[in-house]
Amino acid sequence: REVRNFLVANAVYWCEEFHIDGLRVDAVASMLYLDYSREPGQWRPNEFGGNDNPDAVAFLQEMNATVYRRCPGVITVAEESTAWDGVTRPTDRGGLGFGLKWNMGWMHDSLVYVSKDPVHRKYHHNEMTFSMVYAYSENFVLPISHDEVVHGKQSLVSKMPGDWWQRRANHRAYLGFMWAHPGKQLLFMGQEFAQGGEWSPDHGPDWWLLDPAYGAEPDHRGVRDLVRDLNTIYRGTPALWQRDTEPSGFEWVVGDAADDNVFAFLRFDAAGTPLLAVSNFSPVVRHHYRLGAPDDIPAWREVLNTDLAKYGGGDVRNPEPLTPDSTPWQGIRLTLPPLATIWLCPAVPPCDVERPPSH
Known part of the structure; x- marks a missing residue:
């Protein structure tokens, strides 16, 4: 209980004292399932004979309910990789109470599609449409996650096929598709101006790509302007968000x-x-x-x-x-x-x- 109280208080502390916009909880599945990544004999069923962890469920419900009650406007996001029912359902209806769920399926499938040469994309068409089968099962955020664009996996624009012009065109088309798709949008550092190199924690985004004084290419500023316009139009177009769920x-x-x-x-x-x-x-x-x-x-x-x-x-x-x-x-x-x-x-x-x- 002491640890649980400390974690809930810590979540509220970040929101109240540092005024952060939200919390993303990583690896929620490893909390929810007693047998997650464990072999037979390495775990024991709960008191009801199941493989779910009631203590973890209760903790996540308390954390979300407390954060949303004390810090209006803050969001909580779950990176949950299974089909656990009710991740974004309110706690008073038996859900975990998260505001949004990381849509790992959309992220993986759509990146598989756009990374293919256009001549081969017809064989992967369903990768872009399958997300609508489950789009309304939770409240989703569409992330181009950090996991997919670091450690040798290439930045978003560098995943695209073709020459440099085609890569940036693919990048822009993908962002336009993403902003129109049901769900909320989340980019990772450098994607808003098509940074070609992977993000590095040692020096941050390559902002110099936007500075003409350093020989910056205008197309990087073009992608930045597109993202700004996508946000502007999105905000002023209720069709893109009013009936999102x-x-x-x-x-x-x-x-x-x-x-x-x-x-x-x-x-x-x-x-x-x-x-x-x-x-x-x-x-x-x-x-x-x-x-x-x-x-x-x-x-x-x-x-x-x-x-x-x-x-x-x-x-x-x-x-x-x-x-x-x-x-x-x-x-x-x-x-x-x-x-x-x-x-x-x-x-x-x-x-x-x-x-x-x-x-």
Whole structure:
């Protein structure tokens, strides 16, 4: 009890005295399961004959409940690698009480996909769609975790295939896909400006890559500007977060275009206003690419395009407004930039999304 009290008090101390934004608890599974990483004979069942650890459950519930009660606005995140039920369920409903759960499945699967050469991505298409099978089982954070980009595993942009331009284009397209996907987004140091080298605790991020005085390439600043714009648009677009935990807030438009390396889906806000996100993970421009669209939207406009010149892209754009075809089934024809993600919202009536200013 003394140790348990010390740990709970320590969590509150960091939040109250140092005003940190949140706590991430590592290796939660090794706490929850008595037999985790143990061979038969190396562990004993609990008093009910199971392999779960009731003391660990009680401790985590007390820690989360205490932190959330005493420190409003702080979040707690569980790095929990199993399918334990209720990691982010409130404690008064029997859950562990974490605010978010590390989505290790999405992280692993999506990194496998984007690390493949585009010609091979069609064989891994389901790596990018499978996360929606379980997306609403917990409240997830989408992390590009420290575990995946250090110790010889390469930085995020260096995992991408192709030449340096294609790597950065893949990096931008992936971030656009990530910000539109249900869940909260979390980058690791240097990913917000496409640092090519692994992060080092000895000297921190390579900030000089953003400084023209040191011969910095403008594309690094372009990725930084993209991340800023992603955050700006995200904050002002309820469709991207208002129904984040509701299955009805998401709808696939194209989830099976494996040969094209294309993904398209809709996000909806509480009023039903959609945002259409389309990612083209192939290195070719796709002209007149037809997608289904809601019948009640007479026109669309581009609010984000990761291929814009200001981000370091080729500046392949769509004309405005984009109007549906007069065909038996509603649809719009898009120009999909290579290795890019675009977001579209209704043009009539105008949606609340305002484009970020040119940099």
